[in-house]
Amino acid sequence: MSLYFAEQMVNGLILGSMYAIVAIGFTMIYGILRLINFAHGDIVMIGAFATLGLVIARLPFPIIILVVLLVGVFMGIVIERVAFRPIRGAPQVTGFIASLAISILLQNTGILIFTAQPRNFFFPDYLQRIVNIGQITVRVLDITIIVTSLVLMILMVILVRTTRIGMAMRATAENLNVARLMGIKIDRIIMLAFAIGSGLAAIAGMMWGGKYGQIDPLLGFVPGLKAFIAAVIGGVGSITGAMLGGYILGFAEILFVGLLPPSFSPYRDAFVFGLLIIILLILPTGLLGRKEEERA
Amino acid sequence: MLELKNLHVYIGKTHVLEDLSLEVKLGEIVALIGANGAGKTTTLMTISGLIRTRSGTISFQPDMESSRKEISRRKVEDIVSMGISHCPEGRQVFTTLSVKENLYIGAFQRRNKKDIKDDSESVFNLFPRLAERMNQRAGNLSGGEQMMLSIGRALMSRPRLLLLDEPSLGLAPMLVERLFERLDRINKEGTTILLVEQNASMALELANRAYVIETGRIVLSGTGHELSDNKEVQKAYLGLT
Amino acid sequence: MELKNTKLFFPILIASGALLVFLMRAFMNDYILIIVNFVGINIILAVSLNLTNGFTGLFSLGHPGFMAVGGYVAAILIFPAARKEMLLPELPRWLAMQQWPLLPALILGGLCAALIALIIGFPVLRLKGHYLAVATLGFLIIVRVLITNMEKYTRGPLGLNGLPSLTNLWWVFLWVVITIYVSWKIKHASLGRSMLAIRENAMAAECLGIALAKTRITAFVIGAFFAGVAGGLWAHLVTAITPTSFSILMAFSLVVMVVIGGTGSITGAALAAILLTLVVEILRPLEEFLGAYGISEIIIAIGLLAILIFRPRGLFGSSEPSFLVKRKKTPQGSEAGI
Ligand SMILES: Nc1ncnc2c1ncn2[C@@H]1O[C@H](COP(=O)(O)OP(=O)(O)OP(=O)(O)O)[C@@H](O)[C@H]1O
Ligand SMILES: [Mg+2]
Numbered sequence: 060m061s062l063y064f065a066e067q068m069v070n071g072l073i074l075g076s077m078y079a080i081v082a083i084g085f086t087m088i089y090g091i092l093r094l095i096n097f098a099h100g101d102i103v104m105i106g107a108f109a110t111l112g113l114v115i116a117r118l119p120f121p122i123i124i125l126v127v128l129l130v131g132v133f134m135g136i137v138i139e140r141v142a143f144r145p146i147r148g149a150p151q152v153t154g155f156i157a158s159l160a161i162s163i164l165l166q167n168t169g170i171l172i173f174t175a176q177p178r179n180f181f182f183p184d185y186l187q188r189i190v191n192i193g194q195i196t197v198r199v200l201d202i203t204i205i206v207t208s209l210v211l212m213i214l215m216v217i218l219v220r221t222t223r224i225g226m227a228m229r230a231t232a233e234n235l236n237v238a239r240l241m242g243i244k245i246d247r248i249i250m251l252a253f254a255i256g257s258g259l260a261a262i263a264g265m266m267w268g269g270k271y272g273q274i275d276p277l278l279g280f281v282p283g284l285k286a287f288i289a290a291v292i293g294g295v296g297s298i299t300g301a302m303l304g305g306y307i308l309g310f311a312e313i314l315f316v317g318l319l320p321p322s323f324s325p326y327r328d329a330f331v332f333g334l335l336i337i338i339l340l341i342l343p344t345g346l347l348g349r350k351e352e353e354r355a
Numbered sequence: 356m357l358e359l360k361n362l363h364v365y366i367g368k369t370h371v372l373e374d375l376s377l378e379v380k381l382g383e384i385v386a387l388i389g390a391n392g393a394g395k396t397t398t399l400m401t402i403s404g405l406i407r408t409r410s411g412t413i414s415f416q417p418d419m420e421s422s423r424k425e426i427s428r429r430k431v432e433d434i435v436s437m438g439i440s441h442c443p444e445g446r447q448v449f450t451t452l453s454v455k456e457n458l459y460i461g462a463f464q465r466r467n468k469k470d471i472k473d474d475s476e477s478v479f480n481l482f483p484r485l486a487e488r489m490n491q492r493a494g495n496l497s498g499g500e501q502m503m504l505s506i507g508r509a510l511m512s513r514p515r516l517l518l519l520d521e522p523s524l525g526l527a528p529m530l531v532e533r534l535f536e537r538l539d540r541i542n543k544e545g546t547t548i549l550l551v552e553q554n555a556s557m558a559l560e561l562a563n564r565a566y567v568i569e570t571g572r573i574v575l576s577g578t579g580h581e582l583s584d585n586k587e588v589q590k591a592y593l594g595l596t
Numbered sequence: 597m598e599l600k601n602t603k604l605f606f607p608i609l610i611a612s613g614a615l616l617v618f619l620m621r622a623f624m625n626d627y628i629l630i631i632v633n634f635v636g637i638n639i640i641l642a643v644s645l646n647l648t649n650g651f652t653g654l655f656s657l658g659h660p661g662f663m664a665v666g667g668y669v670a671a672i673l674i675f676p677a678a679r680k681e682m683l684l685p686e687l688p689r690w691l692a693m694q695q696w697p698l699l700p701a702l703i704l705g706g707l708c709a710a711l712i713a714l715i716i717g718f719p720v721l722r723l724k725g726h727y728l729a730v731a732t733l734g735f736l737i738i739v740r741v742l743i744t745n746m747e748k749y750t751r752g753p754l755g756l757n758g759l760p761s762l763t764n765l766w767w768v769f770l771w772v773v774i775t776i777y778v779s780w781k782i783k784h785a786s787l788g789r790s791m792l793a794i795r796e797n798a799m800a801a802e803c804l805g806i807a808l809a810k811t812r813i814t815a816f817v818i819g820a821f822f823a824g825v826a827g828g829l830w831a832h833l834v835t836a837i838t839p840t841s842f843s844i845l846m847a848f849s850l851v852v853m854v855v856i857g858g859t860g861s862i863t864g865a866a867l868a869a870i871l872l873t874l875v876v877e878i879l880r881p882l883e884e885f886l887g888a889y890g891i892s893e894i895i896i897a898i899g900l901l902a903i904l905i906f907r908p909r910g911l912f913g914s915s916e917p918s919f920l921v922k923r924k925k926t927p928q929g930s931e932a933g934i
Binding site for chain 1: 405430431436441447449450451460463508
């Protein structure tokens, strides 16, 4: 039992890591624009397909990571410029619907190019190798996912907490107009939030493909929604909250599947969304979020 | 230094500023007084570029050497970099940032670390309370302390022109007096000030000149003393009969 | 907003609609008739969603969830007992014996959807902003998961097929008329009430809060009822029903209709439903011909983005055409300040 439990914990950690790094982008964008960006999950899909293409092209792995990151960054910037900037200042729901439209657009462009058929995803063999830690067996890939996520998250915290630009990001998230009065170019800050968030999401797509072995154009939807839930658990707008929320959700999901009788497993998604609704109702600011002030 | 000419500003469909003109000369303290909802905040927000004009001009000349520039179509950040600093209504400090970070973000466009540090020292001289609480979250400061921080933050960009929106709001009377002394000092050190105030008597005493705004129009103007002596002003804004 | 000529206008509209239905059934081929049926069902869906939206100020993404509930309930009730034994052998006896005609099954389906809306509405409608939209999306996903797993009643992911083809243009027309009429009544009656309450002065404002919560729930429940009915109509038009029929894409298309139509406008929603259904039906053969699957969604998504950017109030605004109402109240826009 304890070995089984330990293995489940590793699974929770992997899932949680992926949710967490998707949730960071989500929460950053929400923090600044109060925009629930539905299309964020589809960047995960783009990252996964980009990775597959580059693996097929036999590029060295570090280069693949870099290129995938850049693809995500590029997509984030383009989406912000083309779709979200023109409707800035419109009611929140408008942004939400626009993001839904972008999501549908990206998914169907994926279907148009790659068809809806799932494709096998593969990584170089050395990432697939199995290692033993104590009695637990894990793939090198699993460790890579956990470590890479941790590194990315630490970098994020350093960026946001200690740098000048991070300070500007926090200020902009708290009060957009006063941030402008400080001479902060908020257009750049917003672009940066999209760039960083989407870069991270693309990396998550790489991990997602590696973890599940199959990818299709609709794959981003579920991680996108779950990342949103993770962000809500942590308190939307809080970056550390998003990380925490990601891990909590990852573990909760694995425990739900792993500890309850198997007949409950098909209800996994219902459980997750039930959890979302309950959290929205009883703890709308999440674990680490601040109370939402009215911004006129 | 700053000249607004025939400004018309709409918020949504409301015509908030109607044909408003006013002028601030280099080195002056100019007060803008008026009832609630008269359009004072809107005037300041229009100057700093947060609200766009429908028509009219805003021209700004940072000092004698530079040329006069039309700024009503400029971006907020460009206006800041030209030397206008706007301390917004209602002590809007960044509550999640520390006191020190709030000051540093006020100097966001400046790069010289040493200068920034010196300037934050001089803000601490001006408001010693802030120095004690340098590393606390600004959200934990008292209302009055937040107001000081907000003013200090506005000074950090080394403005030529300082726009102050009701800096005395929520301050104890004694503190208000001290605040006005500080403003006088800041002005003597070379910063021109456009001051919006509810506390009309003190504002008129401090100001070189003043304007009275009513429902989006300037209805009176003159030196501080002229307006303090004006019967209408006394009745409406100074509470004298 | 006072109604003008509606006493006369509605009967005329209904009569000419009925004439049109009669003519179409006489002269159109089956393919076109099916498309017209879809148009009608989408009008019911868009107008009822718009009703919810008009009062909560938000797009519920849960509408297909209510459709699914209504659709399954109606399908199980209507399904011939003999076939039920074959497809759903584990159904409880009392249910397996039922074999209802269309109309009562539609109504019961709608009522079930309405009941569920009532239960989830109380907590969920307290949410503000886009959180409500996300919560209703969660609801949609939960409904789908439940349907997929309640195999005893639904045959799980396989769904129910071979449903009797009962839906025809008359039924659809009847429900279109009912939906539009009810929405119209509610929109104008309740708007009038709020305006009155505001005039009553400050104390009334508080009561208005309560009244508002009540109207929100009412609107949500009524919207769900019509979605449930539409689900039943839809199932017996397509003659099959599966959990995947009620997708997020469908929620999206419905929202698109409301946005295009102009939030709050009943006429707009109806016109947009017609427009969008026809566009999809025109694009579908093109998509198949080119083998370019996904292209119609792409076009619709781009179209929606263009509307959001260039015509944020929708193609028709939020008011009804001026020949139907006396005075127009233009909504006030406001700009963000500090
Ligand atoms: N976002 C807004 N939407 C609609 N009207 C607004 C908005 N902001 C301000 N107004 C209107 O513009 C007018 C001027 O407002 P402004 O805030 O400039 O007044 P003020 O003179 O600063 O008042 P106070 O002394 O209360 O601060 C008011 O009538 C107000 O109702
Ligand atoms: Mg004001």
